[in-house]
Amino acid sequence: MVSGSVTTSEKNAMEINYSRPNQTARFIAVGRVGMIAISLLAVHLDPADPVSNFWIINSILLWYLAYAVVLAVFMWRLTNGRRDLDLVIHAIDLTVAVLLVFFTTGAASPFFVYFFFSLVCATLSWQWRGTLYTAAIVTGVMLVTAVYPENLLRNPEFAMGSFIIRIGYLPVMAGLLAYLSVREHELSQAAALEERLNLCRDLHDGLLQSLAGAALQLETARQLVEKDPLAAQQRLADIQKLMYDEQQGLRSHIRYLKTPSVISPASKEDLTGRLKELAARIERQWGPRVKLDVQLDREPLPGVLSHGAYLICHEAMVNAARHSTASSISAAVISEPQSLRIVVTDNGSGFAFRGRYDQSALTKMNLGPVSLRERVAFLGGTLTIDSDDKGAKIEIVLPIIEKRG
Numbered sequence: 001m002v003s004g005s006v007t008t009s010e011k012n013a014m015e016i017n018y019s020r021p022n023q024t025a026r027f028i029a030v031g032r033v034g035m036i037a038i039s040l041l042a043v044h045l046d047p048a049d050p051v052s053n054f055w056i057i058n059s060i061l062l063w064y065l066a067y068a069v070v071l072a073v074f075m076w077r078l079t080n081g082r083r084d085l086d087l088v089i090h091a092i093d094l095t096v097a098v099l100l101v102f103f104t105t106g107a108a109s110p111f112f113v114y115f116f117f118s119l120v121c122a123t124l125s126w127q128w129r130g131t132l133y134t135a136a137i138v139t140g141v142m143l144v145t146a147v148y149p150e151n152l153l154r155n156p157e158f159a160m161g162s163f164i165i166r167i168g169y170l171p172v173m174a175g176l177l178a179y180l181s182v183r184e185h186e187l188s189q190a191a192a193l194e195e196r197l198n199l200c201r202d203l204h205d206g207l208l209q210s211l212a213g214a215a216l217q218l219e220t221a222r223q224l225v226e227k228d229p230l231a232a233q234q235r236l237a238d239i240q241k242l243m244y245d246e247q248q249g250l251r252s253h254i255r256y257l258k259t260p261s262v263i264s265p266a267s268k269e270d271l272t273g274r275l276k277e278l279a280a281r282i283e284r285q286w287g288p289r290v291k292l293d294v295q296l297d298r299e300p301l302p303g304v305l306s307h308g309a310y311l312i313c314h315e316a317m318v319n320a321a322r323h324s325t326a327s328s329i330s331a332a333v334i335s336e337p338q339s340l341r342i343v344v345t346d347n348g349s350g351f352a353f354r355g356r357y358d359q360s361a362l363t364k365m366n367l368g369p370v371s372l373r374e375r376v377a378f379l380g381g382t383l384t385i386d387s388d389d390k391g392a393k394i395e396i397v398l399p400i401i402e403k404r405g
Contacts, residue, residue: 024124025086029072032093035117036065042110053103060103064096086125093118094134098141115141119173128178135174214239214285238284271306272296275333278314282329286321288346293332301340305398308379309333309340315372316344316394324348326391335400342396350387359383 040061043054071089097114104111115138122130221235272294279290300306313331320326326348334341353367359382362368368385372394376383381398 025075025078026072028121028124029068029075031117032068033065033072035114036061036068039111040065056103057100060096060099067092090118090121090125090130090134093121094137094141097138101141116173119177123177123181127181131174131178131181135171139171214243238281271301271310271333274310275313275331278310278317279331282317282321286318288321288326289328290317291328291330293330293334295332295334297335301335302401305340305379305400308375309342309398312342312372312375312396313344315369315375316342319369320344320346320348320392324350324392338400340398340400342398343393345391345393347391350389350392351385354388356384356386 100111101109122134224232326346384395386393
């Protein structure tokens with residue numbers, strides 16, 4: 001039964017489409033169509049101003065609009081990005097912008113905004129390098145339009161102030177866009193690192209601890225094969241279920257890493273049910289008596305909070321059973337108006353330190369389980385540990401924030 005479920009689940013996982021649509025190209029394509037449509041409307045409402053070569057400008061805009069519509073439809077139907085087309089499309093945008101500026105009023109042309117559109121497109125497509133290269137090209141074009149076909153710089157009617165302001169806009173805008181691009185890249189790198197750290201904590205608190213328990217059960221089952229075959233079979237069945245549960249959890253993490261905006265790990269999990277299963281599993285695997293008290297006013301909790309609370313309880317209880325040789329473990333998970341309180345106590349040998357320490361002291365002195373401290377900090381909670389010769393008490397308070405789910 002388990003193997004059949006695994007096969008079905010694996011098939012469903014393989015059917016998920018993990019390809020990422022070219023959203024940037026679609027966004028640019030739609031923006032291009034809108035910009036051209038507004039320009040055509042403005043030219044037809046007031047053909048004498050801003051253009052003197054009305055029919056030339058009108059023809060360029062009509063052709064450009066048809067091209068933009070076809071390109072938008074193509075990009076919308078395209079499932080995989082075509083990076084080889086980006087440079088060609090960008091060159092066409094710049095060429096059209098140059099023509100519109102040349103056939104109107106040069107540096108004072110109202111179509112100057114098309115150059116800013118190209119700057120934004122370059123930033124979205126090639127980050128800061130594309131921004132700076134495009135800004136250099138546009139600045140060169142603006143200087144050429146000022147001296148050709150007539151040297152407008154020597155014309156007494158030439159608006160030098162307006163020209164300087166427009167030329168000055170370009171490096172300022174390019175600098176801002178380049179900075180935003182670099183900053184966005186840094187934030188993306190930091191987010192990716194945080195995701196990797198979260199995955200490491202999840203694997204340590206969940207999968208690795210479960211594998212350690214499975215290894216212990218396998219040893220017990222091996223010893224029971226000849227003495228009590230039925231008990232050995234029950235142990236093997238428990239191990240099989242444990243492996244299946246961990247496999248499902250691992251698959252959930254893989255899906256989340258590939259599509260984080262759509263799927264969150266254990267987004268609607270039953271925390272109470274999972275904790276009851278955890279308590280029973282710890283009793284079977286490690287031997288201590290586990291007392292569980294769960295008082296939740298509402299379920300499901302926000303997904304990240306619920307998943308994090310389960311892993312916190314998992315590590316705290318397994319550590320007590322595995323490392324402190326506790327014979328009795330008590331875990332309480334209680335929801336309060338704005339927070340979730342977790343208290344885990346045991347009658348084991350306690351931690352290597354003695355006394356009561358809050359999260360700041362634990363971090364400063366590097367005391368207590370590292371992954372537990374990190375997970376509590378990630379969830380914005382507080383941690384306090386009491387440790388003595390009679391056992392340990394772990395108290396954790398996690399804020400309930402709806403947007404985390």
